[in-house]
Amino acid sequence: MRTTVLLCAAAITLAGCQTPAPQSVLDSQRPPPSSVKREYVDALRGTIKPGNFVKAEISSVVLLDPEKQIYAYCTRTAERAYPDWSYIGLSLKQNVILGLSKNDYRCHDKRLRYYDFPELRNMKF
Template sequence: MKNKFLACAALLALAGCQTPAQQSVADSQRPPSSAVRREYVDALKGTIEAGNFLKAEISSVVLLNPEKQIYAYCTRTTERSNPNWSYIGLGLQHNMILYLKKDDYRCHDKRLRYYDFPELRNMKY
């Protein structure tokens, strides 16, 4: 228990060192397409229990790196076992996932818009 607390404290300290997203990145926000929503749900099928989410939201898609055409978006959910928001950040290049990061600090940016995500909340196996 003590080790978990220390690990969480260290992660929070490191998260505080991150710089906020550039304004141009925040300005590039576009609502997530139905394809983005569908692919995310399809990727999770069979890995989590269907109907486990009480709330589910997906963020706008932003262009992180114009030269490399890297896009990113976030999801946030609350579960029956945890009423607090859980965040996941994803980076995409050429429709391939570059990274998937739990509690990505960029997902907490107040400028990022979130949309209801009923496809995830109502997901079936």
């Protein structure tokens, strides 16, 4: 009985574990080009209140899938009402956003470089 409980606890613990991004992905880090920044700001325009962010950063762009030429990057923002970082992970192909995920665990990887993102902080309507 004790062994069964321990095995179940181990399985639950492992199921909750998420591996960090592979080093090969992180080795492909490049600063985000202005086209990526512009696309992101344009996608948010009209969906959030301008001036709401007190802090905004964008990560390096990494090559997520070399065969399909899919890239990924993250943004982290802090709002006046919510001062803790909020993370969004995005994937893109040919500078077009394919998908996004809120609080993507890969965005928390300490090896990922972040840059100031004044274009988002100073966004206008």
